[in-house]
Amino acid sequence: MFNLANNLTLLRILTVPFLVVLLYFPGRGVCVLAMLLFVLASLTDLFDGLIARRYNLVTTMGKFLDPLADKLLIVSVLVMLAWLHWLPAWMAVVVICRELTVTGLRAIAVEQGTVIAADRFGKLKTIVQIVALCPLLLHYTWWGFDPQPLGMGLMWAAVVLTVFSGANYLRNFFKSMRESGQLGAA
Template sequence: MNIANKLTLFRVILIPFFLLSLYIIEAPYGNIIGVIIFIIASLTDFLDGHLARSRNLVTDFGKFMDPLADKLLVASALIYLVEVKELAAWIVIVIIGREFIISGVRLVAANKGIVIAAGWWGKIKTMITMIMIIVILCNFNFEGIVVIEQILIYASLLFTVISALDYITKNINIFKE
């Protein structure tokens, strides 16, 4: 197993620790620890992809597990934020719904022997969503933070929709018989 795949597995292993810190450790310490774990996990997302491409370490395992690890990490955080009433459920439904749609397109493509790489819009969406999660979890108490959080939430939604439309339009031909 190469270093990129180990980082992906490490990200998956961090998810329960991220959630446990939020649920078990009393605030604000649980949030602080959770944010640190989430940041580390998020950084491994960027690092494993960079290492895999730059060192020619791309594997089928990595192609499968890397996006799955991202979805698990982000979905876990988003669902937690709904539970603690920091994020509206409809926003999470849109973001997670996009992931189901893209996974479905990838599955159809894979059945036809086509591998679809992640696009830039999706990478931007992931980055903005991860930053949004971090800012909301930090629970800063200063004037203007609500505006910043709202900008990040709607930017995440905007890039979620843009990346989904981009992904579908670029790969619509896989649905043709």
């Protein structure tokens, strides 16, 4: 249960409170530290999956914790950026609503004996969100470069992917339920 892959996932979860505390006291140095911590935590997502598959360490706990850790990390940063007024709150709401919806659909599907795995759009969405949040976390102008416009442009792309991948999950959910006979006739 507490293998290397799962420990990396738990480490990602443990970074969340530190990120939140750092963002309570924003400043140039703190923003760099928060962004670096966010990047390191995000990289654990790549490595925990690689390690789990390569060394056959895939566990039920890991299947549950990995997407939870991703959501906790992304959502906590989104909330803090909205709180700081560095990101429009509606963008955070769209992403959070999608994450809650997909999590709920997955729970229903599992209850019905069906697994809806992460697809390439969901994975791409996560990558674009992570890349978008990095310049938004830096916030301040650095050597004449303002990272905010880049971060906001990437965040727009992330929101579009978020909505698209959420719609794709909805479609796959209803298709899966219909095929398994779990979806009652309307």
